[in-house]
Amino acid sequence: xxxxxxxxxxxxxxxxxxxxxxxxxxxxxxxxxxxxxxxxxxxxxxxxxxxxxxxxxxxxxxxxxxxxxxxxxxxxxxxxxxxxxxxxxxxxxxxxxxxxxxxxxxxxxxxxxxxxxxxxxxxxxxxxxxxxxxxxxxxxxxxxxxxxxxxxxxxxxxxxxxxxxxxxxxxxxxxxxxxxxxxxxxxxxxxxxxxxxxxxxxxxxxxxxxxxxxxxxxxxxxxxxxxxxxxxxxxxxxxxxxxxxxxxxxxxxxxxxxxxxxxxxxxxxxxxxxxxxxxxxxxxxxxxxxxxxxxxxxxxxxxxxxxxxxxxxxxxxxxxxxxxxxxxxxxxxxxxxxxxxxxxxxxxxxxxxxxxxxxxxxxxxxxxxxxxxxxxxxxxxxxxxxxxxxxxxxxxx
Numbered sequence: 001x002x003x004x005x006x007x008x009x010x011x012x013x014x015x016x017x018x019x020x021x022x023x024x025x026x027x028x029x030x031x032x033x034x035x036x037x038x039x040x041x042x043x044x045x046x047x048x049x050x051x052x053x054x055x056x057x058x059x060x061x062x063x064x065x066x067x068x069x070x071x072x073x074x075x076x077x078x079x080x081x082x083x084x085x086x087x088x089x090x091x092x093x094x095x096x097x098x099x100x101x102x103x104x105x106x107x108x109x110x111x112x113x114x115x116x117x118x119x120x121x122x123x124x125x126x127x128x129x130x131x132x133x134x135x136x137x138x139x140x141x142x143x144x145x146x147x148x149x150x151x152x153x154x155x156x157x158x159x160x161x162x163x164x165x166x167x168x169x170x171x172x173x174x175x176x177x178x179x180x181x182x183x184x185x186x187x188x189x190x191x192x193x194x195x196x197x198x199x200x201x202x203x204x205x206x207x208x209x210x211x212x213x214x215x216x217x218x219x220x221x222x223x224x225x226x227x228x229x230x231x232x233x234x235x236x237x238x239x240x241x242x243x244x245x246x247x248x249x250x251x252x253x254x255x256x257x258x259x260x261x262x263x264x265x266x267x268x269x270x271x272x273x274x275x276x277x278x279x280x281x282x283x284x285x286x287x288x289x290x291x292x293x294x295x296x297x298x299x300x301x302x303x304x305x306x307x308x309x310x311x312x313x314x315x316x317x318x319x320x321x322x323x324x325x326x327x328x329x330x331x332x333x334x335x336x337x338x339x340x341x342x343x344x345x346x347x348x349x350x351x352x353x354x355x356x357x358x359x360x361x362x363x364x365x366x367x368x369x370x371x372x373x374x375x376x377x378x379x380x381x382x383x384x385x386x387x388x389x390x391x392x393x394x395x396x397x
Contacts, residue, residue: 002123003107004150008142016250016371018189020163021118021139022170034166037250039377042260045168049261050281056385059349062356064260064382068279070297071271080131082213083275086295087158087182087266088127093290094156095124100180102150104143105130105158113210115192118143120150130158133212136192141166144174154178160186161256168261180283183262185269188251198246201238203230216268216351244320252366255383257359258352264288270300270352304346306354314361314390360386 012023016037023031032038046053046065054060059069078085091103102122107129109115116134120143121127140163147155154177157167164183171179190198199206202222211223219231259265264284270276277297279285288295346354360383367375384393 002121003126003129004120004122004146005107005117006120006143006146008118008139011139016253016374018162018248018250019137019139020166021141021143022166024139024142025145030170031166034169036162036165036255037253037374037378040165040255040380042256042380042382045165045261049168049263054260054382056382059353061382061385062353063258063278064256064265065280066278067281067285069270069300070277070279071274071300072266072277072295072297073274074291074294075296076294078128078131080128082131082133082211083268085131086275086277086291087184088131089291089294090182090264090266090287091121091130091156091158092124092127094180094287095122095127097290099290100154100156100178102147102152103127103130103156103158104140104147106134106138106140108132108134112192114195120147120152122152135190135195137189141170148175152176156180156182158182158184159259159262160184160189161254161259161261162186162250164259164261165256180287181262181264182287183259183265185258185265185267186254188247188254190247190251194246198238198242201241202232213268216270216272216347218345249366249370253363253371253378254359255363255378255380257356260382269355270302270349272301272348274298276300276352300349301347302349304350306346306350306357309346310354310357310361310390313358314365314392317362317365357386357389361390361392363387364392 008024011019012028014023014031022028022034043053050065052065054065060066072086074084074086074089078089081088091105094100095103102120104120106116107119109117114135116136116138118138118140121130140159157179159167161183164181167181196206199209203209205224208225209222210225211221213221215221218234220234220237222230222232258278263281264287265278265280267276277288279288363379363383364387367378387393
């Protein structure tokens with residue numbers, strides 16, 4: 001097995017921080033340049049990474065620079081994958097073809113399947129260890145120094161947006177010959193301990209849950225060790241029973257849901273039950289082509305209208321006054337709404353647009369309430385642009 005999981009220094013003390021790993025490196029002051037939560041500069045980094053900035057007249061307004069977009073599935077799903085295994089298969093192919101020497105990613109901690117453990121993988125067969133979802137903070141970028149020390153010059157990185165922003169901000173000074181970036185969307189993370197509490201509210205057997213996924217059909221899917229599956233409508237989730245700080249302010253003020261600086265983004269929001277792939281540049285296209293006929297690609301669909309759903313979310317966020325934006329409703333009504341939402345709610349790309357607009361509104365409202373002094377520098381133009389549609393702009397304070 002060719003997996004390295006180095007021990008790291010303790011993180012430096014920070015305010016808004018998701019422990020991307022930069023503060024654990026030899027020069028923790030690099031956070032001042034790299035951190036997404038200080039003064040992000042997406043136009044400059046988009047120009048560097050993709051050769052141009054996102055335009056504001058089409059879906060790039062929501063999703064970032066886009067060369068191509070697909071619904072996608074592996075024709076033979078990988079065992080243990082969260083969906084069909086596209087993300088880890090791309091990384092596996094990069095190693096198999098010699099395009100990269102190592103992949104920086106997450107594997108499960110030896111003592112807790114849900115806790116992420118940063119790992120350097122050099123054997124393609126070991127990418128199977130990285131399949132599936134992890135929940136919790138993980139200092140992925142702290143792997144950069146040990147990877148370089150081990151002599152790896154061409155690497156791939158699988159990461160979430162706040163990790164990838166910092167990677168791109170530091171990329172030129174890192175000394176690698178090549179960095180291929182596979183991004184996954186993200187907005188709401190929490191500690192592994194908080195996630196275990198959430199599982200305990202969903203089932204009396206949380207220790208037997210092997211899989212959890214928020215699906216695009218407005219359900220959460222649970223799978224258990226004995227093979228059972230259970231679907232829970234979003235509206236029946238015990239969100240109102242969680243503490244108001246279950247999601248930290250960093251995640252409630254996420255300015256990049258779709259991983260705009262990745263070469264290729266692989267998620268689910270616009271996939272209508274399949275995976276959703278955004279190819280952002282030529283490197284991303286070449287990565288997807290490595291899969292050959294293993295992958296089936298289709299054009300994304302789009303149904304329904306998002307505006308009323310987004311307006312309702314904004315109102316609930318305001319009423320929550322910093323807490324989680326879901327009010328209680330009668331149990332009988334939750335059942336009706338849980339049945340209706342998959343049938344009349346936004347689907348496909350319209351669902352993805354709705355979620356991105358909700359995150360933009362959430363960012364503006366929470367930051368205005370809790371850290372108003374940071375709004376001028378921390379909220380990028382693409383977030384303001386989405387917020388203005390719903391009356392949220394710089395005059396919010």
